[in-house]
Amino acid sequence: MSSYQIIVGSMLGGTEYVAEACEETLNELGHQTLVHLTPSFKEINTKDQHWLICTSTHGAGDYPDNIQEFVSDLTNTDQDLNSIKFLVIGIGDTNYDTFCYAAKNIEKLLISKGCKKITDALTLDMSEDIDPEDLSQRWITEINDLL
Numbered sequence: 001m002s003s004y005q006i007i008v009g010s011m012l013g014g015t016e017y018v019a020e021a022c023e024e025t026l027n028e029l030g031h032q033t034l035v036h037l038t039p040s041f042k043e044i045n046t047k048d049q050h051w052l053i054c055t056s057t058h059g060a061g062d063y064p065d066n067i068q069e070f071v072s073d074l075t076n077t078d079q080d081l082n083s084i085k086f087l088v089i090g091i092g093d094t095n096y097d098t099f100c101y102a103a104k105n106i107e108k109l110l111i112s113k114g115c116k117k118i119t120d121a122l123t124l125d126m127s128e129d130i131d132p133e134d135l136s137q138r139w140i141t142e143i144n145d146l147l
């Protein structure tokens with residue numbers, strides 16, 4: 001059983017539903033979870049934690065407003081983050097040539113800080129007729145052996 005900090009970047013609210021669906025599945029699989037809808041870096045446990053970042057992309061490849069301060073604090077920290085293992089789910093739209101840039105950029109940032117990637121990010125294209133909650137739940141179930 002692992003302890004998951006679920007960190008949400010969302011402008012219009014859609015990604016919050018994805019995060020809640022992930023929480024449900026992680027709990028069913030026996031993991032502990034805490035969802036951060038307004039993530040504050042200093043309040044999120046960094047010791048022996050799993051982090052699940054669920055973020056959309058806005059502007060032209062930008063982070064959603066609610067996660068910008070978190071990303072800035074993460075960028076500037078000199079804390080030891082080596083014990084964090086992480087997953088990323090990106091929500092975006094392939095009509096933008098900056099498809100899921102927030103997810104891709106935070107993945108690079110976490111790696112640069114010494115965090116360990118559990119597996120490649122899941123990116124979901126909202127221009128397709130998809131159910132992002134369902135796809136995220138299936139993905140977590142499929143990779144459960146790694147969690």
Ligand SMILES: Cc1cc2nc3c(=O)[nH]c(=O)nc-3n(C[C@H](O)[C@H](O)[C@H](O)COP(=O)(O)O)c2cc1C
Pocket residue numbers: 009010011012013014015016056057058059060061062064091092093094096098099100101126
């Ligand atoms: C103004 C605006 C800018 C966007 N820019 C991007 C972008 O650069 N890259 C991308 O992949 N998706 C982009 N999107 C698509 C959103 O990521 C997508 O609609 C997502 O479902 C929104 O999730 P949210 O409700 O959690 O904010 C943009 C959407 C809007 C409305």
